[in-house]
Structure formats: structure tokens, C-alpha cells
Amino acid sequence: MSLFSFLKSNNEVSNPQTIETKEVESYLNQRVRHYLPSYLLSLDDEPFQPSQRLIDIGLEASKKAFSINLEPVSKAFYPELQTYINTYPGEHYKLLAALMEVIKPKIVLEIGTYQGAGCMAMKSTLPEGSKIYTYDIIPFDQIPNCGLKASDFDEKMEQRIVDLADPKMAESQMDILENVDFIFADAAKDGVMERAFIALFDRVKFKNKPIIMFDDIRFTIMTPIWRDIKHPKLDISSFGHWSGTGLVEWI
Ligand SMILES: C[S@@+](CC[C@H](N)C(=O)[O-])C[C@H]1O[C@@H](n2cnc3c(N)ncnc32)[C@H](O)[C@@H]1O
Incomplete structure (x- = not known):
């Protein structure tokens, strides 16, 4: 089950981009051995592209x-x-x-x-x-x-x-x-x-x-x-x- 379906089935969220940290953590706590917060970074404006x-x-x-x-x-x-x-x-x-x-x-x-x-x-x-x-x-x-x-x-x-x-x-x-x-x-x-x-x-x-x-x-x-x-x-x-x-x- 995806995170979105999981949260939806629990009536917790309607839009995945607005998921609160505590809701994500509730999902992860039940399913993942070890997790840490991280960031998503755009790459189009990264000047140091791979060779x-x-x-x-x-x-x-x-x-x-x-x-x-x-x-x-x-x-x-x-x-x-x-x-x-x-x-x-x-x-x-x-x-x-x-x-x-x-x-x-x-x-x-x-x-x-x-x-x-x-x-x-x-x-x-x-x-x-x-x-x-x-x-x-x-x-x-x-x-x-x-x-x-x-x-x-x-x-x-x-x-x-x-x-x-x-x-x-x-x-x-x-x-x-x-x-x-x-x-x-x-x-x-x-x-x-x-x-x-x-x-x-x-x-x-x-x-x-x-x-x-x-x-x-x-x-x-x-x-x-x-x-x-x-x-x-x-x-x-x-x-x-x-x-x-x-x-x-x-x-
Ligand atoms: C994450 S562990 C390395 C794991 C290992 N490379 C492996 O693949 O199993 C980090 C190690 O870096 C060592 N360390 C910390 N500072 C250091 C430094 N300035 N120079 C060299 N080693 C350092 C620590 O003592 C520790 O043993």
C-alpha cells in the first residue's frame, strides 16, 4: 500500500503534498527499520552536473x-x-x-x-x-x-x-x-x-x-x-x- 493510500484509508489526508511530519512518522514507525528526515533538491540549477x-x-x-x-x-x-x-x-x-x-x-x-x-x-x-x-x-x-x-x-x-x-x-x-x-x-x-x-x-x-x-x-x-x-x-x-x-x- 502506498503512503498516500495508507493515509487516505485512515482518513488522515487528501493531498500527499500536505502530509504532516507526524503522519509520515506514524506510517514509517510501522514499516521501516530505520529512517531519517532528508531534503529533495532540484538538479536543473545545480552547476556541477555529472561528467x-x-x-x-x-x-x-x-x-x-x-x-x-x-x-x-x-x-x-x-x-x-x-x-x-x-x-x-x-x-x-x-x-x-x-x-x-x-x-x-x-x-x-x-x-x-x-x-x-x-x-x-x-x-x-x-x-x-x-x-x-x-x-x-x-x-x-x-x-x-x-x-x-x-x-x-x-x-x-x-x-x-x-x-x-x-x-x-x-x-x-x-x-x-x-x-x-x-x-x-x-x-x-x-x-x-x-x-x-x-x-x-x-x-x-x-x-x-x-x-x-x-x-x-x-x-x-x-x-x-x-x-x-x-x-x-x-x-x-x-x-x-x-x-x-x-x-x-x-x-
Ligand atoms: C562510519 S565509520 C567508517 C565505516 C567504514 N568505512 C565501513 O565501511 O565499515 C567512521 C570512522 O571514521 C573514523 N574517523 C573519524 N574521524 C576521522 C578522521 N579525521 N580521519 C580518519 N578517520 C576518522 C572513526 O574513528 C570511525 O571509525
Whole structure:
């Protein structure tokens, strides 16, 4: 039953554009595990439209993601996270794995290792000879319920404990940043940190026109940050994370 029919059957509303928040919440409370308010934005007046490369990558990776099997990867994680890792669309893990196959990056950077689901999904399809640098401010072995083991870190993956929101600390990572092909920006989403990362990306003299994936772009706190990005960009939330997935070509 659609939201409109549901509310109509309850004699609560006659026009869906005038639905009150409490009425929407009453519907969502009964049917959705987790929901958050968000905004709808027009795109005709967005000056930073997606480039053809971004459209091609987005379409190819979204399609490929449906054939990716992350069951073996997910076994290292606790049951709830296993479910998320294998959910597609709605979660971004299969999309991350597909993006490795489509972009074939030599150097990948993740901001925010946490329990390791994102980096392990990417590692599962990373081309031979490539490497993931996953950054956090907390070492993986101090994260509760972490799915990572010391042996997961090898010639294909390294964790660095560096605060990339701190310009001085970020400066020490320029050799990696300048050569990166793909970045997964998945840190605090506090309205401040992502702006620091964006300022950092604008300072880096990237050599390879990296693709940068931002998580949670439909959080209200991320809405102005996403809208302010002045590079070709594509919202692919329907083929990524339900909380919002954005791809940017940093040129
Ligand atoms: C949402 S979690 C990352 C989830 C992970 N990417 C995944 O896919 O499972 C956010 C992580 O960002 C880390 N973090 C917060 N601020 C950071 C910073 N300035 N630099 C690097 N990592 C940061 C947090 O410690 C936390 O572990």
C-alpha cells in the first residue's frame, strides 16, 4: 500500500503534498527499520552536473554490483553487519567492490576504517598490484566488534592512524593523496569534518582525476556539504547506501 493510500484509508489526508511530519512518522514507525528526515533538491540549477566519465562509471558499477558475491567477505563480521554487507541496493558494500572492478584503481584511500566492512569489500575485488590505504584515528584492534585481523593487512592493504581532517597531519600523506585513484570518504559526518576533507582534496595536486565516493550525502547535515561540492558529481543513492551515496570526479 502506498503512503498516500495508507493515509487516505485512515482518513488522515487528501493531498500527499500536505502530509504532516507526524503522519509520515506514524506510517514509517510501522514499516521501516530505520529512517531519517532528508531534503529533495532540484538538479536543473545545480552547476556541477555529472561528467560523462562519472555517468559511465556509475552505470557500470551499479549494474556489476548485482553480480558481486560478498558472502565469503561478510563471514568475518557479526550477524547484523553480515546482513548489511550482503544487502544491495540499500547498502554500499557491493557497489564499492564493483567500483574496484570498473575503475581498476592502483591506489585506494578510505577515510574511516572502523570495523573494516568497507575496506574488506574493496579488497575482495582489488586488482593485483593495487593497494588500499585505510585511515582512522583509532586502530582497528581497539574498535569493538571489528571484523579485521592483523593478517588482513598485507601488500594489498595498510591501516594508517592519521587524522586527515588536520591539515598538518594530512600534509604528511601527500605522496599517497597525489597518486590516489579512488577515495571512500566515510568518517564522522558531523558537518565539519567533511568540509575539512573537501578543503584537503582541493589542495592536493591529484595526478589521476580520482573518483571520490561520499557516504551519507542525504543526511540533513550533509545536504549543504554535498550541494557545495564544486566538481562533477552524481547522486547514486538508489544504487548505493539508503542514507545517500555520492560520486565525484575530482577535476
Ligand atoms: C562510519 S565509520 C567508517 C565505516 C567504514 N568505512 C565501513 O565501511 O565499515 C567512521 C570512522 O571514521 C573514523 N574517523 C573519524 N574521524 C576521522 C578522521 N579525521 N580521519 C580518519 N578517520 C576518522 C572513526 O574513528 C570511525 O571509525
